[in-house]
Amino acid sequence: MMKFIALALIASTVLAVQKDTKTILAEIDADNFGNSILSTVQMYLQAKGNAEEILMLLNQLLAGLVDDQNKHDNVIRVDRSACTRIVTDLENSIAYHTAQVSANAQMREDNEKALAEAETDVRQTIQDIESNERTFAQEEANRNKAHETWVRKNGEHDDAIAAVDEATKLVQHLSLGATFAELKPKFEAVQKRLIENESHGALFQPIVTALTELASKVDQKAIQRILQLLSQLRQQLVEARSVLEDTENRQAQRWVEFSTHLSNEHNRLVDRKNQLEQAIQTFKTNIDTATHFFEVHTLEVESAQETLDAENEWCALQEQTYETQSTERQRQQEIVERILEHLTDKLTATSQYLGGRF
Numbered sequence: 001m002m003k004f005i006a007l008a009l010i011a012s013t014v015l016a017v018q019k020d021t022k023t024i025l026a027e028i029d030a031d032n033f034g035n036s037i038l039s040t041v042q043m044y045l046q047a048k049g050n051a052e053e054i055l056m057l058l059n060q061l062l063a064g065l066v067d068d069q070n071k072h073d074n075v076i077r078v079d080r081s082a083c084t085r086i087v088t089d090l091e092n093s094i095a096y097h098t099a100q101v102s103a104n105a106q107m108r109e110d111n112e113k114a115l116a117e118a119e120t121d122v123r124q125t126i127q128d129i130e131s132n133e134r135t136f137a138q139e140e141a142n143r144n145k146a147h148e149t150w151v152r153k154n155g156e157h158d159d160a161i162a163a164v165d166e167a168t169k170l171v172q173h174l175s176l177g178a179t180f181a182e183l184k185p186k187f188e189a190v191q192k193r194l195i196e197n198e199s200h201g202a203l204f205q206p207i208v209t210a211l212t213e214l215a216s217k218v219d220q221k222a223i224q225r226i227l228q229l230l231s232q233l234r235q236q237l238v239e240a241r242s243v244l245e246d247t248e249n250r251q252a253q254r255w256v257e258f259s260t261h262l263s264n265e266h267n268r269l270v271d272r273k274n275q276l277e278q279a280i281q282t283f284k285t286n287i288d289t290a291t292h293f294f295e296v297h298t299l300e301v302e303s304a305q306e307t308l309d310a311e312n313e314w315c316a317l318q319e320q321t322y323e324t325q326s327t328e329r330q331r332q333q334e335i336v337e338r339i340l341e342h343l344t345d346k347l348t349a350t351s352q353y354l355g356g357r358f
Contacts, residue, residue: 021349083315108290
């Protein structure tokens with residue numbers, strides 16, 4: 001009787017272990033990552049008949065996860081150090097430029113009080129001159145920049161049109177009976193020229209693709225299609241170049257008219273300013289200097305604050321990403337460790353579960 005009870009207890013214990021194993025594996029199976037690992041284990045067990053190879057692979061996977069975490073730990077340490085250093089530098093910069101803003105504001109206020117005794121029109125005249133000069137310098141810089149942009153873009157269009165013409169000649173040679181092998185070096189040179197054209201790379205992509213296809217198969221339909229594409233592309237480039245040239249001419253004429261107006265206005269203001277007392281000019285110069293540096297340091301404060309906000313946001317994002325990825329990596333490690341445990345200590349129950357999956 002006692003022997004029967006002992007056997008029953010052993011059987012009950014085995015069933016409980018099997019039930020626990022099934023429950024644990026089912027929980028793992030419900031996870032996408034766990035499901036993928038179990039499917040791989042199932043495939044290897046069915047193919048090999050033993051768990052040695054899959055155990056080795058799982059241990060390698062686990063080691064890889066640990067190594068990834070170590071690498072990310074090193075990265076976050078570097079990022080944290082950089083964040084601390086950059087944030088400190090930016091805060092110091094903000095403090096310095098804020099102090100300079102206050103100092104220049106005080107300097108401007110002191111000179112304005114001294115200048116308050118002078119005539120209002122004197123102050124206004126000087127301000128008008130400075131405004132005129134800033135406008136002239138800015139507009140002249142804008143015009144020069146626009147002209148330089150046009151020169152560059154016009155040259156890019158010329159180069160692009162030349163490349164299209166060269167490609168057209170080569171394709172026409174093919175249509176007249178030349179073999180691709182004979183023209184291969186020139187084709188490769190043209191393709192390289194089209195690919196390296198930074199401003200029209202996307203526009204040239206269909207042509208580059210079509211020319212590449214000719215290397216494997218040359219037929220008249222393909223040649224005609226490429227010639228049509230090249231013709232359309234050339235027309236687009238020529239039209240775009242013409243539009244740019246018209247725009248450049250209009251802007252240049254407007255600048256001639258506006259610069260003449262600014263110059264005439266500037267001369268009138270200078271003649272009026274020269275009639276004023278030197279003392280008033282001195283006060284005004286001080287005001288202008290203080291105003292200039294007030295604006296410079298104000299912009300520096302704003303720029304540094306924007307950079308600081310962006311840096312804080314970036315640092316927070318790195319921390320969030322690190323925490324999220326670390327948590328996920330830890331979860332995956334736990335899944336792999338649990339599967340390794342079952343394959344090592346409960347291989348029979350694990351195999352039975354996997355055999356009944358599908």
